[in-house]
Amino acid sequence: MNPENLLAALPERRGLDHLWRSLPDARLVGGCVRDLLCGAPVHDYDLATPEAPEQVMALLDATGIKVVPTGLAHGTVTAVIAGRPYEITTLRRDEETDGRHAVVRWTRDWAEDAARRDFTINAMSLDRNGQVHDYFGGVDDLAARRVRFVGEASRRIAEDALRILRFFRFDARYGGTVPDGEALAAITSDVSRLDALSAERVAGELLRILEGPRVLDVVARMMECGALSRILAAPHLAPRRLERLMATGAPPDAILRLGVLCDAPDTGERLKLSNGVRARLDAMRQPGFLTPDASDDDLRRALATTRLDWLMDGVWIAQADRLGRADPAWDALRARLAAIPHPVFPLSGRDVLEAGGVAGPGVGAVLRVVEAWWMSEGCxxxxxxxxxxxxxxxAARTV
Incomplete structure (x- = not known):
């Protein structure tokens, strides 16, 4: 897209115009500028400004704009206009970094602020007149489908090792067929820095990679440089199995792809995922997945004991393992499974007591007998x- 037309392409300008009346020197920065340049939808508006955060709050408050101090230590406040948030951060420079955190100081130098960003395509800014400010060649890199670190790649990685994973995520979406050589060399050399990152930060980036484009290419490159084996159990990695899953037409579900890529029992714990996600990953490792020859009784029995979404996971995995391609019979199985009402065993312990049973462990025992018969009859x-x-x-036993 022609840079001169960027502001005209914004879906909603009134809020920004209101902000620019209070902060005329503020600029849109980062991802929203990148996405405007490549014609992608813009969902979040991030701005930077030379004014210190306290001054930003005072200027916005004076014009009636609601402002929330969402991250004053990092120079960030959030303006809210017509229910929409606009994150505004004071220009910064890094004073100290330890690979995870940075000590920052305010600055009025836009190039200095841009120099602390990760990639050239994320280091551009756009002012209220529609001018793109590009200090490191981000416009050309975006046009050439080239993802490069700002400045020296190894230095950017030393400042924050999460940039290793961010490189793969951005390269998958905005890069070309051949990744930047300097970036890959630096990542391969410094891949052990991933060990110092929190599991939560690693998981956040990994799941975004797995649900994004060109997953197989990214996984292959992450394995080649040793990044994937630093964050997942190497003996359990199965990229070929992931390839077979994707060939079936399975949805771009990051957790499903993760469970197929790595079936290690400690994956959820290693990545500090929620208990619900861990249970879902555990279910993926269970045997006995449904196949197209399953009867409706088989489907009801499965639904009586297992969540529908977990059963769907199992069907996709079985199709990947057994067939490795799309097939109408498997599609029909999923449609049948989704159409069957969830069966619920109609009795409870109260029914046993009302029928003359005596409270105690025998109540559960007789219920299990009846439920087993109910299951055998296809629920x-x-x-x-x-x-x-x-x-x-x-009658056959004493309850």
Whole structure:
């Protein structure tokens, strides 16, 4: 897109114009400028400004703009206009970095602020007149589908090792077929720096990589430079299995792709994922996945004991492992599975007691007998039929 037309391409200008009346020297920065240049949708507006954060808050407050001090230590406040947030950060320079955190000082030098950003395509800014300010060749790099670190790659990585993973994520989306050689060399040399990152930060970037474009290319490059084996259990990595999953047409689900790429039992713990995600990954490692020859009774039995979304995971994995390509029979299986109402065993312990049972462990035992029969019948018998079977089961034993 022609830089002169960038502001005209913004879907909503009133909020920005309001901000620029209060902060005329502020500029749009980072990802929103990059996405405007390549014609991609812009979802978030991030701005930078030479004024110190306290001055920013005073100027916005004076014009009636709601402002929230969301990160004063880092020079960041958030303006809210018509319910939409605009993150505004004071220009900064790094005084000290330890690979994870930085001590910053305010500056009024735009080039100095841009120099602390990760990649050239993320270091551009756009002022209220529609002029793009590009200190490191980001416009040319974006046009050439080239993702480069700002300045020396090894120095950028030393400042924050998460940039290793960010490189792969951005290269997948904005890069070409051949990645930047200096970047890959620096990553390969400094890949051990990933060990010092928190699991939460690593997981956040890894999942964004797995749900993004060109996943197989990215995974291959991450394996070649040793990055993937630093964050996942190397003996359990199966890129070929991930390739087979993607060949089936499975959805771009980061957790599904993660579970197929690495079936190590400690993946969820290693990445500090939520308990719900860990349970889902555990379910992916269980045997006995459904296949197209399953009857409706088989599907009901599966639904009675397992969540639908976990069963869908299992069907995609089984299709990948057994077939490794798209197939209408497997699509039909998923459609059948989604269409069947979730079966619920119609009895409870109260039914046993009302039928003359005695409170205690025997109640659960007789319920399990009836439920096993219900499951064997494909979860089809209703409450009346189950009550009759309960009476028969109780007659056969003392409850």
């Amino acid at each position: 089809r018998p209703g409450r009346v039929a189950c009550l009759i079977h309960l009476e028969n089961a109780m």
